[in-house]
Amino acid sequence: MAPQDPIEFDLERIDQLIAREEATLEPKHRASIEYRKTAERYVAGGVASSWQDSPPHAIYVDHGQGNRLFDLDGNEYIDFHLGYGAMVVGHAHPTIVQAIQAQAARGTHFAQPTKGLDVIGQNLTERFGLPLWRFANSGTEATLEAARLMRANTGREMLIKIEGTYHGHHDALMFSVAPDRSLIGPREHPVTVPQAMGIPKAMGDLVRVVPFNDLEGTRRAFEENPGKIAGMIVEPAMMNCGVILPEPGYLQGLKDLCHEHGAYFAFDEVKTGVTLAYGGATEVFGVTPDIVCLAKAIGGGTPCGAIGATEELFGPVLRGEYDMAGTFNGNPLTMAASRATLIEVLVPEAYEQFNRIDKVMEDGLTSVVERYGLPAYVTGVGAKGSVIYSKQPVREYRDAVGIDERISYLAWLFQQNRGVFKSPWSKQETWTLSVWHTEDDAARYVGNFEEFAAAIAG
Numbered sequence: 213m214a215p216q217d218p219i220e221f222d223l224e225r226i227d228q229l230i231a232r233e234e235a236t237l238e239p240k241h242r243a244s245i246e247y248r249k250t251a252e253r254y255v256a257g258g259v260a261s262s263w264q265d266s267p268p269h270a271i272y273v274d275h276g277q278g279n280r281l282f283d284l285d286g287n288e289y290i291d292f293h294l295g296y297g298a299m300v301v302g303h304a305h306p307t308i309v310q311a312i313q314a315q316a317a318r319g320t321h322f323a324q325p326t327k328g329l330d331v332i333g334q335n336l337t338e339r340f341g342l343p344l345w346r347f348a349n350s351g352t353e354a355t356l357e358a359a360r361l362m363r364a365n366t367g368r369e370m371l372i373k374i375e376g377t378y379h380g381h382h383d384a385l386m387f388s389v390a391p392d393r394s395l396i397g398p399r400e401h402p403v404t405v406p407q408a409m410g411i412p413k414a415m416g417d418l419v420r421v422v423p424f425n426d427l428e429g430t431r432r433a434f435e436e437n438p439g440k441i442a443g444m445i446v447e448p449a450m451m452n453c454g455v456i457l458p459e460p461g462y463l464q465g466l467k468d469l470c471h472e473h474g475a476y477f478a479f480d481e482v483k484t485g486v487t488l489a490y491g492g493a494t495e496v497f498g499v500t501p502d503i504v505c506l507a508k509a510i511g512g513g514t515p516c517g518a519i520g521a522t523e524e525l526f527g528p529v530l531r532g533e534y535d536m537a538g539t540f541n542g543n544p545l546t547m548a549a550s551r552a553t554l555i556e557v558l559v560p561e562a563y564e565q566f567n568r569i570d571k572v573m574e575d576g577l578t579s580v581v582e583r584y585g586l587p588a589y590v591t592g593v594g595a596k597g598s599v600i601y602s603k604q605p606v607r608e609y610r611d612a613v614g615i616d617e618r619i620s621y622l623a624w625l626f627q628q629n630r631g632v633f634k635s636p637w638s639k640q641e642t643w644t645l646s647v648w649h650t651e652d653d654a655a656r657y658v659g660n661f662e663e664f665a666a667a668i669a670g
C-alpha cells in the first residue's frame with residue numbers, strides 16, 4: 213500500500229468505534245467488574261491508587277510472567293504497560309525472584325543499614341556520573357528530597373518546573389501536571405495550576421511553571437525572580453504526553469541558566485533512568501545535572517527510589533544538618549532486587565535489545581502512519597516510545613493539550629481487545645519494553661495498530 217495523503221481525524225467515527233470497542237471489551241472483564249464491587253466495600257473506590265481506575269473500568273491483574281500479564285478473567289496480554297514502566301526486567305524474572313527469596317529468608321526489614329549499599333551506589337555513579345546516592349521508596353520521595361535539597365543548599369524557596377510534567381504526589385511540585393486548557397494562561401506566563409484538591413495555594417506561590425523546549429521562558433522566570441529560585445527540576449524527555457524529546461542544546465542551556473543564577477539543576481529520571489539507556493537520559497542527551505531522581509525500573513518491581521547528587525548538595529546531609537530519612541529507605545528487600553536488576557539484568561546488552569525492538573516498533577508504526585495517512589508520528593528511545601496524534605511536532609505540553617484524547621483512548625481499546633496491555637491512565641502514555649519482549653511482540657503491537665488505522669481511515 214502506497215503512502216496516503218494525510219487524513220483528518222473524524223471524531224464522529226471515532227466515537228462510534230469507541231462504543232463498539234468498549235462493548236467488545238466489557239464481557240471480557242466480567243470478573244474484574246464483579247470483583248470491584250467486593251473491593252469497594254472496604255477500599256475506597258475498590259482500588260489502591262486513583263490511577264489504577266481509568267475508563268472504561270479498572271482491570272484487576274492475577275499474575276505476570278516475563279512479557280505476559282494475566283487478568284482476573286484469565287485474559288492473556290503482552291504487557292507494554294509494565295507497571296508504568298517499572299517492570300523493564302519483566303514479571304517474575306528468575307534472577308530477581310531468587311534475590312528476593314534469598315533476602316526474605318534472612319529478614320526483610322531492620323531500619324539499620326545493610327552491606328551492599330555501596331555496590332548499588334557505585335553502579336548508579338557509573339551510569340549517571342553523580343558521586344553520592346541515597347535511597348527512598350518511590351519517585352515521589354526522590355523528587356521531594358531533590359526539591360528540599362535545592363532549597364536547603366541555597367536558602368531560597370522558589371522552584372521552576374515544566375508545564376505538563378509529573379514529579380509525584382507531594383505538595384512541592386504537584387502543579388500544572390495536566391492542567392485544563394482553560395486554566396493555563398498565556399504561554400509567556402503559564403499559570404501555576406494545582407493538580408489536586410487540598411494543595412495549599414502558598415505552595416503554588418513557590419513554583420514557577422515554564423514550557424518545555426523554551427530556554428527564553430526559563431531565562432525570563434529567573435530574571436523576574438532574582439535571588440529567589442533554588443533550582444529547577446525537569447524530566448529530560450517528557451514522558452506523560454507521549455515522548456517529547458529535548459531539542460539540541462536545550463538541557464545544557466537550562467543547566468547553564470540555573471548555574472548563572474546560583475540555582476541547582478535536577479533531572480527527574482523516574483521514567484527515563486535505566487530505560488532509555490544504561491545511563492538514562494543523562495547518557496542519551498549528554499548532560500549531567502546536579503541531582504538525578506530515580507525510581508520505578510531501578511527496583512526490579514519493588515517499591516524504590518534514589519537520589520544522586522554532588523558532594524556539595526549532599527553537604528547538609530553529610531554534616532547532619534538535614535535529616536534525609538525514612539523507615540524503609542534502603543530496605544534489604546528493595547536493595548536485593550535493585551542489585552540484581554542493575555548488575556545482572558539491565559546490563560549494557562539489554563539496551564542493545566531495547567534499541568533493536570524499538571526500531572521494529574518505530575519502523576512498523578511509522579509505515580502504518582504513512583500508508584493510512586494518519587496525522588501522527590512516532591518517537592522512541594531505548595525501552596520507551598509513543599505514537600503522537602499530531603501532524604506538527606509536539607515540543608511542549610501546549611502542543612499536546614489540543615490533541616483529542618478520544619484518539620489515543622480508541623488506540624488503547626484496540627490494543628486491549630487484541631491482547632496487548634498498554635498503560636491505562638492518560639492514554640497518551642508511552643509503551644515500555646522489557647528484556648523479555650521479542651520482535652514478534654512488536655509485530656503484534658504494530659498489527660493491532662494497523663487495524664486501528666484501517667478502522668479510523670474508513
Ligand SMILES: Cc1ncc(COP(=O)(O)O)c(C=O)c1O
Nearest residue numbers: 350351352378379380482483507
Ligand atoms: C517522571 C515521574 N516522576 C515521579 C513520579 C512519581 O513516582 P511514584 O509514583 O513512584 O511516586 C512519576 C510517576 O509516574 C513520574 O512519572
